Amino acid sequence: MTNKKFEIRAQSTRALIMRLVRQYTRPYLWPLLLAILFMIVAASGDAILAYLMKPVLDDIFFSHDRDMLILVPVLVIIVTVVKSATAYGQVVLMGFVGLRIIADLQTKLFGHVIRFDLAFFHETASGKLVSRMTNDINLMRNALANTLTGLVKDSLSLVFLVAVMFSMDWKLALLAFVVFPIAVYPIIRIGRRMRKISTSALDELGNFTARLNEAFHGVRHIKAYNMEAFESERTESLIESVFRIIFKALRTRAIVAPIMEGLGGVFIALVILYGGWQVIEKMLTPGEFFAFITAMLMSYKPLKSLANINTNLQEGLAATQRVFDVLDTEPNITSDPKAPALAIDGGKITFNDVSFSYDTGTAALRGVSLSVPAGHTVALVGPSGSGKSTILNLLPRFYDTDAGQVTIDSTDVRAVNLTSLRNAIGLVSQETVLFDDSIRANIAYGRPAASEVEIIAAAKSADAHAFITELPEGYNTLIGEHGAKLSGGQRQRLSIARAMLKDAPILLLDEATSALDPETERQIQQSLRQLMQSRTTLVIAHRLTTVQDADIIYFIKDGRVAESGSHQALLAKKGAYARLYSLEIMPPGGAVEASIDGAED
Ligand code: ADP
Numbered sequence: 001m002t003n004k005k006f007e008i009r010a011q012s013t014r015a016l017i018m019r020l021v022r023q024y025t026r027p028y029l030w031p032l033l034l035a036i037l038f039m040i041v042a043a044s045g046d047a048i049l050a051y052l053m054k055p056v057l058d059d060i061f062f063s064h065d066r067d068m069l070i071l072v073p074v075l076v077i078i079v080t081v082v083k084s085a086t087a088y089g090q091v092v093l094m095g096f097v098g099l100r101i102i103a104d105l106q107t108k109l110f111g112h113v114i115r116f117d118l119a120f121f122h123e124t125a126s127g128k129l130v131s132r133m134t135n136d137i138n139l140m141r142n143a144l145a146n147t148l149t150g151l152v153k154d155s156l157s158l159v160f161l162v163a164v165m166f167s168m169d170w171k172l173a174l175l176a177f178v179v180f181p182i183a184v185y186p187i188i189r190i191g192r193r194m195r196k197i198s199t200s201a202l203d204e205l206g207n208f209t210a211r212l213n214e215a216f217h218g219v220r221h222i223k224a225y226n227m228e229a230f231e232s233e234r235t236e237s238l239i240e241s242v243f244r245i246i247f248k249a250l251r252t253r254a255i256v257a258p259i260m261e262g263l264g265g266v267f268i269a270l271v272i273l274y275g276g277w278q279v280i281e282k283m284l285t286p287g288e289f290f291a292f293i294t295a296m297l298m299s300y301k302p303l304k305s306l307a308n309i310n311t312n313l314q315e316g317l318a319a320t321q322r323v324f325d326v327l328d329t330e331p332n333i334t335s336d337p338k339a340p341a342l343a344i345d346g347g348k349i350t351f352n353d354v355s356f357s358y359d360t361g362t363a364a365l366r367g368v369s370l371s372v373p374a375g376h377t378v379a380l381v382g383p384s385g386s387g388k389s390t391i392l393n394l395l396p397r398f399y400d401t402d403a404g405q406v407t408i409d410s411t412d413v414r415a416v417n418l419t420s421l422r423n424a425i426g427l428v429s430q431e432t433v434l435f436d437d438s439i440r441a442n443i444a445y446g447r448p449a450a451s452e453v454e455i456i457a458a459a460k461s462a463d464a465h466a467f468i469t470e471l472p473e474g475y476n477t478l479i480g481e482h483g484a485k486l487s488g489g490q491r492q493r494l495s496i497a498r499a500m501l502k503d504a505p506i507l508l509l510d511e512a513t514s515a516l517d518p519e520t521e522r523q524i525q526q527s528l529r530q531l532m533q534s535r536t537t538l539v540i541a542h543r544l545t546t547v548q549d550a551d552i553i554y555f556i557k558d559g560r561v562a563e564s565g566s567h568q569a570l571l572a573k574k575g576a577y578a579r580l581y582s583l584e585i586m587p588p589g590g591a592v593e594a595s596i597d598g599a600e601d
Contacts, residue, residue: 143316
């Protein structure tokens, strides 16, 4: 199964509901049953109240029965109290179950989505995922709670009220059954339409969330390029389409009530005509007539919510479908649960005639062969877009090769347990990924059980201990979102400390430190060298220092290895590397800037 897009499968309403009930409502069977019991009790309350209209009129008003004058009010009080109490219990219980199901689903959804392949996240705007986890799930909860309440409470209310109507005058009641289907038909059609509209509404909302994420994330660039007006316009057009579709949903939903009311009016007129005539002819007592009218008026509310159920349900089903689509999407890159753990013996890395294309079809690597001897350092250099990051991505299986083999100590990376593979690899990249947590937690990320001594040792070898202890709260300092409260160099040091602590035998380094000032950069380089010691290191080199230290240099161009060898050997060859090197040493402008990869990637 592909994970490129969520697979959209039109599941039948029944299948969706069954799955939802089976997988998610089971743990809450008892609260649900109790809620249903409460609904039954609450539902009978209306019918009893309607029925009591008969003794009120016939016995109290017309026959002046004093016993009934006491009995009926007492009954009314009892019925109302019981009805309100059970109605309260029912709302709370249903709310509880609905919210629990949301929480369970969100937990499951997040746990599922976070395992998806990198390719998936590159192709799916994160806003869309956020929208699925919030908007869609909310719609599901609404539908679930409303549908169940509607199906049990409102339909029972209706049944009881209709029973009262029949017990008063069955011919009159039959009339109701003629009108009812006429009212229901348009409502079912509207429900279907609602499902379609709400699917596109959710799409638009997802786009909108994605847009907001993108805009706020890139706000620095938006300002730098004076693109505020452009962004506002772009966003406005999205807001407008969200408006249009939600307004359409609103109009569709709003039409239900007038239809019901119009039909209700006609019906009441008919009832007054026929019932009044029956009373005048003495076929019906005034009490019976009023009890009938009361039951009929009271049945309007449950009937209306029943009519809404379908629209709610359809909205909820559209959302459910989308959530299940995500849950049914499986990552492509997995390992056999029985696959052995990676046994590292030095950590020699080889790429054997590896080819790889991204889903866009761009051939990123075309037959790359290279090897990193155990414990040595290999540097990848070459123009931006030549495929260096792609090579790095293939080792921890962020992507899988299309052809060829990537091995560690002669074992194919696809043949071993994925967790053990990633445990063996440390990654330090230019985008230091820090989380809004304490410094301690950020260093221990990946090894949460690390002791204080180990954490401090890692920080010391990453040259981070000094600045950390100077912070007001030391290792407990919270660093803000993306480490916003730290300088670029400090962030780098934390991620080096993190890799130190992980102490993996293999190290992947994307060592662009171009954002740092030269002095900081030199210091970071030193920490990195310490980190690289006695590890097999594959590094994307942006600076000459690293390249000269590397045991082998591969010059990558257009997804191929163009040249390889030691720094001296490559210089002697006077090929592409030598040209690039001399350019970097003596750029046309004259300034000496020791950067190989001039263009930034
Ligand atoms: P380098 O690291 O040398 O700058 P990359 O490995 O990032 O080069 O890119 C190699 C090629 O693959 C480029 O043509 C780039 O556009 C393409 N590429 C990189 N990442 C992706 C991606 N996630 N999806 C599609 N194409 C990509």
